[in-house]
Amino acid sequence: MAAKVLANGVVLTFDESTQSIAVLPKASVLIIQDRIAAISENLDPAQIPSGAEIIDVEGRIVSPGFINTHVHSWQSIYRTLGPNIVLANYFDWLSQVSTKVNDSFTAEDVYISSLQAYREGLNSGVTTYVEHAHNNWGPEFVNPGYRGAADSGARVWWCYDVYPRSNFSSDEQWSILKDIATNSVPLVPMGLSLDGVSGAFFTGDEFERAKQSIDDLKLEVFTLHHMGGPWPTGGKTSPTAVCTEKMHETGLPIIFSHAPYLTPEDMSKLREHDMFISITPESECQFGHGQETGHLISDQASLGIDTNWTFSGDLTTQARLWLQMTRRNNYKATLDRGLLPNGNPATVEQAFLMATRQGGRALRRSDIGVIKVGAKADIVVFNGESPNMLGWSDPIAAIILHSNSGDIEHVIVDGQFRKRNFRLVDGPLNEADVKIRFLEASRRIQGRLSVPPPLPEKLWGCAELGDVATISTTVT
Ligand SMILES: [Zn+2]
Incomplete structure (x- = not known):
């Protein structure tokens, strides 16, 4: 692979000493193989290997790739199916435990739905994922999810959810995982x-087996959903409970998705053992998870999407939502005391770091989510000349408050172009084939699942549902 130079861009480097972004107004980034080899305002020509490709990015914003720490990619095929539902609608209708879902998907549907989800992310600058892969309802559905990740060209920590079923034992699932691990590719650990x-x-209790599988499966991260508060998960998913099971002693990073109701003890466990939460702002807003404590633990928080089918697949939208929700939340405390805000609770730089560096920290990887010498060459170049970005002077504010996927000119993962000159680079399947196969599967599956079952009387047979006030746009 030829070396590359991104020449004369506005480069958002990470300053380790201040733990913040340092903007270089005109600098070049030298990429050799999969790493950033040099960043310089006056790159010495002697440093550039012969045959290196020079890419002129003058005036463009050179950003680290974005990191999505929670997603279920196999579901992207549902796009727009349930735009107004709450979480209690979801499980019996569209989740991995729905019998109708289990009967509707073919193995190849799981592949194409997953692949398309990562392609959407790459198009919008998401270079890294933590995949919560609960495509676990039969032996033929597991590997296609992994293949979708491997064929996408994204960097994916692929975290399968072993779920014992009568037709698909956990022994069988562990055995399939062993096969996948044996043949895994470097970009998809x-x-x-x-x-x-x-x-x-649901069922099962195999924490010990998870611990014993670390070497065998070459595991690099644990993740799990955690709700708390009024949500019925038996307390087994909290940071406190996971530490009681001594999962933190494995030394692997642990990421708790959503975590809207952390206790003070949970928060101290997160800090003490350097564990992270993944806040998914849009999902938590729509589905009604709540997010009562995320603003108290921003130092151990990253951002996720949850699913592409009903939420934006780009991290800038999630970062923007997180920023404004956090601001509104903290302003409210002042306003409720009858006083006016005298300062802003959160900055655009903090939102930017939530979508980049914090994801790297969640994975305990100091070499992703940042632009610095030695880091992985996962880089996004924003063009910045569209009507929505034109006139920017603060590049971080331009990205967080004004950019969209159409502004992204180039995306590089592990030193290789995945999007170039505004177009995705084809992988094993070309763009037209992905589109045809995805649309066919999407129409077929959405046709079968178009009618939601009635709301359950109680969520998972135990949690009471309550009335929600609605609004009206109709003049009465
Ligand atoms: Zn989730």
Whole structure:
């Protein structure tokens, strides 16, 4: 692979000493193989290997790639199916435990739906994922999810959720994982989702087996959903409970998705053992998870999407939502005391770091989510000349408050172009084939699942549902 120079861009480097972004107004980034080899305002020609490709990015914004720490990519095929539902609608209708879902998907549907989700992310500058892969309802559905990740060209920590079923035993699932791990590709290392093994949401209790599988499956991260508060998960998914099971002693990073109701003890466990939460602002707003404590633990928080089918697949939208929700939340405390805000609670730089560097920290990787010498060459170039970005002077504010996917000119993962000159680079399947196969599967599956079942009387047979005030845009 030829070396590359991104020449004369506005480069958003990470300053380790201040733990903040340092903007270089005109600098060049030298990429050799998969790493950033040099960043310089006067790159010495002697440093540039012969045959290097020079890409002129003068005036463009050179940003680290974005990191999505929570997603279920196999579901992207549902796009726009349930835009006004709450979480209690979801499980019996569209989740991995729905019988109708299990009967509707073919193995190849899982592949194409997953692949398309990562392509959407790459198009919008998401270079890294933590995948919560709960495509676990039969032996033929597991590997296609992994293949979708491997064929996408994204960097994906692929965390399968072992979920014991009568037709698909956990022994069989562990065995398939062993096969996948044996043949895994470097850009898609394995992790494990703990919902099923913890027995918190459904059944099973295999924490010990998860620990024993670390070497065998080459596991690099654990992740799990955690709700708390009024949500019925038996307390088994909290940071406190996971530490009681001594999962933190494995030394692997642990990411708790959503985590809207953390206790003070949970927060101290996160800090003490350097564990992270993944806030998914748009999902939590729509589905009604709540997000009562995220603003108190921003130092151990990253951002996720949850699913592409009903939420924006780009991290800038999630960062923008997180920023404005956090601001509104903290202003409210002042306003409720009858006083006016005298300062802003959160900055655009903090939102930018939530979508980049904090994801790297969640994975305990100091070499992703940042632009610095030695870091992985996961880089996004914003053009910045569209009507929505034109006139920017603060590049971080331009990205967080004004950019969209159409502004992204280039995306590089592991030193290789995945989007170039505003177009995705084809992988094993070309763009037209992905489109045809995705649309066929999407129309077929949405046709089968178009009618939602009635709301359950109680969520998972135990949690009471309550009335929600609605609004009206109709003049009466
Ligand atoms: Zn989720």
